[in-house]
Amino acid sequence: MSEARSGSTGTSAPTVLRMILGKRLQEMRQDAGVSLDAAAKALRVKPLTIRRLEKAEVALKPLYVEKLLQTYGAGQQEIDEFVVLAERANKPGWWHTYRDVLPSWFTAYVSLETGAKTLRTYEPHYVTGLLQTHGYAHALLRAGFPRDSAADLERRVDLRLRRQSLLERSDAPTLWVVMEEAVLHREVGGAEVMRGQIDRLLEVSELDHVSVDIVPFSAGAHVGACAPFTYFRFEEPELPDIVYSEILSASMYLDQRSDVAAHLEAHSRLSLQTSSADSKALLNRMRKEYS
DSSP states (O other): OOOOOOSOOOOOOOOHHHHHHHHHHHHHHHHTTOOHHHHHHHHTSOHHHHHHHHTTOSOOOHHHHHHHHHHTTOOHHHHHHHHHHHHHHTSOOGGGGGTTTSOGGGHHHHHHHHHOSEEEEEESSSOOGGGOOHHHHHHHHHHHOTTOOHHHHHHHHHHHHHHGGGGGSTTOOEEEEEEETHHHHSOOSOHHHHHHHHHHHHHHTTSTTEEEEEEOGGGOSOTTOSOOEEEEEOSSTTSOOEEEEEOSSOEEEEOOHHHHHHHHHHHHHHHTTOOHHHHHHHHHHHHHHTO
């Protein structure tokens, strides 16, 4: 994702843990047979506040959490453990230190990316952010933020490269990237930068947990000829699969099963347009063109 846009929708991002705890609060309320109105009355707040707590749209205040769990009939040990988790969930993610250069609409994406077990990305325009080199990211972000100072631009590049550290974790997620051949023909930063970027793609494609598929021009019209998107799946069963998609003026986070299934099917069908061997051959051929 280029994240070089403005005017998108979005709010400050919850951590994945906060999303899990919010979902758990909803389940406990429903299991206890407590309505939104009754839960709100226990806290002396509006029902909207309860809904926002359950959707992880606001911080989980320990006093609120304790009172709600008491209302739902939870035991003291469970309450104490939940409060400890809530306090941990309220702590900002590592990306919070980049809030000066991180678009508000993109904070949720970084949170989801950091907590995901599986990521499946389709990118028709540029190399996906998790696989960009410093030179490629610098040139791309310079084009996206032409008014940035040199210091702010380097902060944006540093953020993007720091996101890539998740691929080096012992519990690294599975990353499956599908890109259009057009990405390789769109010269970003000059021939030397493109050679380095293609070398990076060839390098990471050898990793067991990373797949890089390039859809060739010869594939013709296909189902993926649309906006870029990323599919997230999580280890925690409480969290639904989520798809992030973006257009010129907005970004969207989709969790309806029909929407998620449609994007997952599109990604799977796109991957059938090529093979690992064909993709590597195309990468090597394009590298020679930039020599």
